[in-house]
Amino acid sequence: MSEAARGHGSVRLLEHIIEVTSADLDVREVSQRVAALVTAATDSDVCFVHLVDDELQRVVLAGATPPFDEHVGRVQLALGEGIAGWVAKHAKPAVVPDKWKDNRYRYIPELRGQDFTSMVSVPMLARGRVVGVLNVHSRAARDYGDDDLVLLTQVANLMAGAIENARLYRRLAEREEVLERFASRTVEAQELERRRLAGEIHDGISQRLVSLWYHLLAADDAVGPAEDASTVRRELGMAKELATEALAEARGAITGLRPFVLDDLGLGPGLESLGRTLTGLEVDVDVEPVVLPPHAEVALYRIAQEALQNVVKHAEATTVRVRLTSADDGVRLVVSDDGVGFDEDSIAGAERRHSYGLVGIRERAELIGASLRLASRPGTGTTVEVVVPHPPADPGHGHPGKV
Template sequence: MSSRSGGVSPHAVHGLVDADREVALLLDIIAATSSGPEVEPMAAAVARMITAATASDVCFVHVLDDTDQSLTLAGATPPFDEQVGRIRMPLGSGVSGWVASHREPVVIVSDKEADPRYVPIAALRGKDFASMASVPMETEPGGLVGVLNVHTIERRDFTPRDIELLLVIGRLIAGALHQARLHRQLSARERAHENFAEQVIAAQESERRRLAGDIHDGISQRLVGLTYRLDAAARAVDDLDQPAAAEQLEKARDLVDLTLAEARSAIGGLRPPVLDDLGLLGGLASLATSIPEVDLDLHLADERLPEHIEVALYRIAQECFQNVVKHSRALVATVTFTVRDGVARLEVVDNGVGFETGPLSSSGGYGMLSMAERAELVGGTLTVRSRPGAGTTVTVSIPVEG
């Protein structure tokens, strides 16, 4: 038996059940659609509601998955709720797949195995139930959302009123389920973006560690060895009393010292060990000591954050401190780091010359664009407030999980 599902109005609920059951049913529908933005809790509430409203023994709510190519069991009455998320069927397969493909209800009163559309699923124990009714859940503009199945242990002749009631409930619930699907897809995209950002930053920092190791194990070690040889050569020249040669050797040693200092600075810039050992608090404090030109007033919370966020904030602070030294001509700056209400916030305020703010890409030497990109990569935002003669305030805010 099949019948068309079009032309059903939510008002058709009235008259299908008595007044008391109508009120209870509407309250159940409201509760189901208010159970939260997740698909599974809503589908579970729908299954319980339909079982009670139709006096059936079990209800299965199959929801179209995010590929729109198959149905997933999203809600079921006990004990089949244990199978939620485990049962999947392609469109066109089984009774539910047929209903989804044809957008028409199906009623099987008895002998399900004889129906060519029926495909037994062992986990759902189809043989335990004599009769079933299956209807599509549709909404506009979402189209097909899923399929509702009800089963009874005893033989039951589902009437047109029964099917109409199922269709009405399905249409009333479909909109909320469609919104839940959209919420799930959006959450999945956000998680994918966060994972991608973490992977990008992890790859960058891995490469920085490799370069730092190469500099330390190669260039630095060779320069240290060269320093020892120059020292020995200088002592030998001193013994031979050759002032000119000694002077050249001393200059060469000065050059080696300078190169070694630059190599060590490069290592620290690539991956400061203090960030690994002490976290962002120690990293920012250490970074501040490398800027003697400006009196930095530090207010830093002792909070550990996910590594990719600590790295992003450290790099932003590093760029910001360099801007203070190179461009602001500030004498004093205040650095504040806090974590409150799920948001990590870093603020650097200087009393320098300031500048006319505009698009970050036009801020040239201040490197604001690179800092903004780092903040956005981890889901944060960077704001800049400044005007000529009034100093500059750079604030970065990044949401963090509890």
């Protein structure tokens, strides 16, 4: 073959390899196709693609020209073992004119070493790391030249880049999944704890306060109308008042701890009912039906609750608007008021230390992977906007694991 023809051929090969490695295929499929292309381009008889398994610290056959493809996954070598293991360990190519004379060679019956004589083995390098090894073998003895080595190195590195990308993508997707599971478990755990507390306050403290109140009432009756009983009666009256207040507080705490409305009605009506608890300003709630996982519903409900409390406590607003919509980018919750607004940067240190509301809003949004926008300026009112992105259409069959 002339030099020009060879050069032309290698460009075409690289084009093919780029096509194969950027297609949406799994690692095995890519390895198979690359093996076939490389065998033809280097005029060899067989090609093996081994990938490094970092956990096992071994190279594992990931692709081969037929009939050896049936051994994919089963043929493995320790790093340093055999020629492929040596190349993986040293990150250097090996050109072997006669493998029987090379003491690195290790006979593997399944790969029928007896049928082949010469070989070249090159490391697949991505960002300085060996991700695999590419081997070509020929039946007849031959001298693989520099051209072959250069071409194989280019192919190996192209593949390495694609495999490394797939690996990084998979790792990222796994981490995202772990984070998502963590978020939903955290919110669930929080809610469970709140339910437990609500139950405890209800069954324990509240019940005792109720019976205390009845005892006080009975004592009050028993003292009767006698003159000297006036002090006793005054004390009993104050005690009853305290018991009533404590009971009201306990009930308030229970309502705050557990969003019953979410269980009973769902997020939209839950927000409407939140709106109805506000007094002293016009509350305009407009909700669309949205689909969200339960932990995200709870998080949005709590965010709206805190944002509305802030409006009542700080905004001096005449109107507050609550919007829940399903948009292209996700489910959007907006709470906006026309009050005094504030400058987040200039909230004083002490105030910031004792303020948990905005921090809590931010944390809840982060936990459910939502974006948060807080817009406020003194004199212009405040807007809190949270967008929960739609989940990917089909998380099980997307990119992870593909090259």
